[in-house]
Amino acid sequence: MKKLFKIVLNTVPRPLLIRLSYAVRPILAAYLKGDQFTDPIDGKSFKTFLPYGYGNQRSNVLSPSTLSLERHRLLWLYLKNETDFFTGQHKVLHFAPEQAFYKRFRAMDNLDYTTTDLNSPLADVKADICNLPFENDSFDIILCNHVLEHIPDDTKAMQELYRILKPGGFGVFQIPQDLNREVTFEDDSITDKKERAKIFGQYDHVRVYGRDYFDKLRSIGFSVEEVDYTASLSENDIETYCLAKGEIIPVVRK
CATH class of the missing domain: 3.40.50.150 (Vaccinia Virus protein VP39)
Structure with missing residues (x-):
């Protein structure tokens, strides 16, 4: 998944990436639902957050529900x-x-x-x-x-x-x-x-x-x-x- 996210971030234009994320976000949030980590923006909890980064990717930083970073x-x-x-x-x-x-x-x-x-x-x-x-x-x-x-x-x-x-x-x-x-x-x-x-x-x-x-x-x-x-x-x-x-x-x- 980390490799896939890196490829997407570095190849898909940012405006298109924003539009696509609206469709993908509910699927990711449902799949990763858990009680280990919480996004304070919407109060939802997950078993893990997603990786993120254009170069060296950081693990467990992207909220599946709001797409917020640290x-x-x-x-x-x-x-x-x-x-x-x-x-x-x-x-x-x-x-x-x-x-x-x-x-x-x-x-x-x-x-x-x-x-x-x-x-x-x-x-x-x-x-x-x-x-x-x-x-x-x-x-x-x-x-x-x-x-x-x-x-x-x-x-x-x-x-x-x-x-x-x-x-x-x-x-x-x-x-x-x-x-x-x-x-x-x-x-x-x-x-x-x-x-x-x-x-x-x-x-x-x-x-x-x-x-x-x-x-x-x-x-x-x-x-x-x-x-x-x-x-x-x-x-x-x-x-x-x-x-x-x-x-x-x-x-x-x-």
């Missing part, structure tokens, strides 16, 4: 337990909306919810993150997760995110990050997809972010909280929810 489940828990995202009235912009969240956030009466992306079939507004069609100070909350590592000019993208966030608002800008690396690495001369997957972790990534990511956000004007939310959870919860211990949630404010 970072999605961690973010859900953080938003639910530490913010008023689910109760307050908020105008929200969600970049490249994840399937695990999309329908749930869309159905929430307290959110004025807009999605955006260049290619996603789930996007309300097709837009370039470096040239957004929104007014200054437009949104209370911006979710932009695992997007910036795809953007050649991430400085311009960050500036646009800062521009459209309301003063007093907050955003979550998760990225794949090597916390052992002090400085972000990027090299535009690497164009081969296999080589990019090997070096950057995925064929369509353009950099590997280091610990300096947080300071780059600060240089744009954001205040940044580096939230290690797993540190506030029990070992049992981390294991049951299949979370990545020590993963940092970058919470930014304007």
Whole structure:
């Protein structure tokens, strides 16, 4: 199964993959039903989660029911337990909306919810993150997760995110990050997809972010909280929810 998932991830275009997953998901959820691991997003439990990864695959990380990964489940828990995202009235912009969240956030009466992306079939507004069609100070909350590592000019993208966030608002800008690396690495001369997957972790990534990511956000004007939310959870919860211990949630404010 791991080999099959790897082939599918690396050959099927992402928009088509999103559409196909809606048909496959109920079958996988029924087949893997159990009581060993739980997805906190929908509360369903399974005997195992699925493997996932474009290069080196991680075992037991993809929820069969919501298709959430470790970072999605961690973010859900953080938003639910530490913010008023689910109760307050908020105008929200969600970049490249994840399937695990999309329908749930869309159905929430307290959110004025807009999605955006260049290619996603789930996007309300097709837009370039470096040239957004929104007014200054437009949104209370911006979710932009695992997007910036795809953007050649991430400085311009960050500036646009800062521009459209309301003063007093907050955003979550998760990225794949090597916390052992002090400085972000990027090299535009690497164009081969296999080589990019090997070096950057995925064929369509353009950099590997280091610990300096947080300071780059600060240089744009954001205040940044580096939230290690797993540190506030029990070992049992981390294991049951299949979370990545020590993963940092970058919470930014304007």
